[in-house]
């Protein structure tokens with residue numbers, strides 16, 4: 001008997017393989033990987049000790065959330081209905097300046113809990129006090145792409161400290177938690193980082209051979225300010241500073257010209273599309289169909305719970321499938337399967353992890369199971385359509401990351417849910433002085 005192998009019998013699997021998008025059959029997991037998926041019984045069936053009945057579940061790859069600030073979950077509902085600059089400068093930054101290690105720990109725990117329970121298995125996090133974030137990721141069993149984001153609107157001495165912190169964090173944690181943690185280098189945005197500061201991050205990323213991530217072209221005002229200050233739009237500006245010479249991806253990329261889209265494609269820069277955050281802050285709607293047509297890898301991000309206001313990536317999938325139709329007046333620009341790809345294969349391409357994002361033998365066993373008995377999954381017309389237009393994260397029952405079960409029957413196995421809710425509430429009370 002091979003004890004590291006186990007078998008899901010009689011399940012329905014949405015694979016993300018275009019040749020065979022839905023498999024009704026069986027999946028075998030061996031350690032941290034998918035060993036088999038197919039309609040036939042596995043050949044070594046008699047040797048597999050553990051079997052799970054999959055008949056009342058829909059299985060699919062774990063979702064990949066490619067942009068966010070987990071700890072900001074503490075500020076959910078604290079300030080809504082403002083434009084980006086006001087929201088950041090008058091509400092977020094003053095509150096974040098009061099954050100302690102404990103706030104980042106409990107705010108991140110709250111976010112990780114919400115993401116895991118709604119089917120996200122990998123998330124990108126740009127924040128500070130990142131050691132706290134990494135420890136939560138380690139404990140939770142989740143996969144994380146982590147980076148110490150840095151705003152450079154500060155004296156040079158403080159800039160140097162931030163860079164040193166970012167480098168130290170990236171070195172200390174890359175490959176940690178059995179390889180579930182990856183690190184990157186991340187200056188916050190062209191409008192919050194002087195050019196020399198961005199260049200110092202590019203140099204460090206080059207020295208450490210790490211990818212880069214930043215916010216870019218989120219609002220029209222940002223683009224205009226960039227042109228005023230530097231004589232260039234953000235894409236050309238970041239290109240000139242060398243950021244796109246690294247493997248890299250940018251969040252938002254709402255305001256792009258055709259030439260900018262072509263340059264992103266040429267440089268292999270991926271885009272994290274954050275439709276809910278862009279709508280809520282009235283930033284605009286990214287030109288995703290054009291980006292995809294140009295060959296740019298596009299994925300989905302929630303951004304933080306303070307501008308979304310949840311971390312359910314199924315909402316983002318549905319929104320992406322809907323808004324591009326509405327904006328273009330063309331219902332064919334974002335078919336359901338393409339919207340689902342953004343949250344799976346697109347996420348894997350964005351963070352450059354080809355072993356994630358699909359159910360296929362040999363890939364990492366990061367996958368989720370939804371309750372197939374929900375009324376909104378009937379009749380059984382087109383499962384991919386149901387997952388995009390009818391599902392929500394609340395349908396997720398079970399979650400596995402790296403072959404290990406982390407959510408069972410809707411309950412997080414490795415995190416103390418009750419304690420996280422109480423501690424997050426206490427953190428917010430103290431921050432708000434209430």
Ligand SMILES: N[C@@H](CCSC[C@H]1O[C@@H](n2cnc3c(=O)[nH]cnc32)[C@H](O)[C@@H]1O)C(=O)O
Nearest residue numbers: 069092126127128149150151188215303304
């Ligand atoms: N406090 C850090 C920077 C943290 S990076 C994460 C930052 O991104 C900010 N943020 C959150 N959402 C958005 C967004 O949509 N656009 C731009 N910045 C954002 C957030 O307020 C936070 O300050 C420093 O010492 O340099």
Ligand SMILES: [Zn+2]
Nearest residue numbers: 068251303304
């Ligand atoms: Zn952001």
